[in-house]
Amino acid sequence: xxxxxxxxxxxxxxxxxxxxxxxxxxxxxxxxxxxxxxxxxxxxxxxxxxxxxxxxxxxxxxxxxxxxxxxxxxxxxxxxxxxxxxxxxxxxxxxxxxxxxxxxxxxxxxxxxxxxxxxxxxxxxxxxxxxxxxxxxxxxxxxxxxxxxxxxxxxxxxxxxxxxxxxxxxxxxxxxxxxxxxx
Numbered sequence: 634x635x636x637x638x639x640x641x642x643x644x645x646x647x648x649x650x651x652x653x654x655x656x657x658x659x660x661x662x663x664x665x666x667x668x669x670x671x672x673x674x675x676x677x678x679x680x681x682x683x684x685x686x687x688x689x690x691x692x693x694x695x696x697x698x699x700x701x702x703x704x705x706x707x708x709x710x711x712x713x714x715x716x717x718x719x720x721x722x723x724x725x726x727x728x729x730x731x732x733x734x735x736x737x738x739x740x741x742x743x744x745x746x747x748x749x750x751x752x753x754x755x756x757x758x759x760x761x762x763x764x765x766x767x768x769x770x771x772x773x774x775x776x777x778x779x780x781x782x783x784x785x786x787x788x789x790x791x792x793x794x795x796x797x798x799x800x801x802x803x804x805x806x807x808x809x810x811x812x813x814x815x816x
Contacts, residue, residue, distance in 0.1 A: 662739035664748045669728050672774060675716040676724050688722040692772060700759050700771035711759040712752065717772040727774045730809060734781045738788060747781070754780025782810050 679693050680686045693699055697707075700714040718724040739747040758776025762769050789802045 660744070662736050662744060662747075664744040664751070665732060665735035665739050668751070668774075668777075669732055672716055672718070672724070672728060676718050676721070679717065680721075686721060689720040692719045692770070693717045694770060700762070702763065702767050702769070705763060711763075712755055714759060714771045715755045715774040715777055718774075719772050723773055727778055730778050731774065731781060734778075734785045734806075734809070738781065738785055741788070747784075750780050750784045751777040754778070754783075782806060786810075 675698075679696070680691070683691050685691055694701075696717055698710065698713040698717050700710045704710055718727065735747060735751070738750075754776040755774065756776070757780070759771055762771055786803075786806050789806060793803070
């Protein structure tokens with residue numbers, strides 16, 4: 634297949650090379666690495682201060698970071714709840730998906746764009762919850778992780794013809810998204 638871009642004809646093979654050339658570690662994908670380390674550090678600090686670690690707790694209901702419906706006027710809670718997690722299983726799944734999906738996206742699209750997508754997901758999660766489910770406390774980076782999954786899905790669908798193993802990537806996103814939804 635040949636298509637025209639500007640005054641130049643590009644073949645499908647050149648398209649693949651063009652897309653693959655955008656994967657770069659220069660500049661390094663710092664946002665996902667930093668946010669992952671900060672979330673891990675917050676979890677470690679909280680669990681060591683409480684002295685208990687288990688798969689589903691302790692839930693940090695007394696933290697100044699947790700999103701609580703009775704504290705809606707404390708605006709930082711709408712974003713900072715992402716640093717807390719309800720147990721090591723919740724933490725590991727969030728961090729695993731965010732690294733596996735976020736790093737490749739950040740290597741192609743850059744830290745600023747991925748940070749914007751991630752934070753938009755976090756804010757959409759807390760704002761949506763504050764409107765539609767007014768009795769729920771929020772912890773975890775799930776809003777940001779769902780935003781990364783949606784961005785990766787869009788990336789695969791838009792660049793499907795330019796990717797190697799596009800169908801494998803598409804199936805992988807659907808499997809990870811469904812298993813993430815189940816947990």
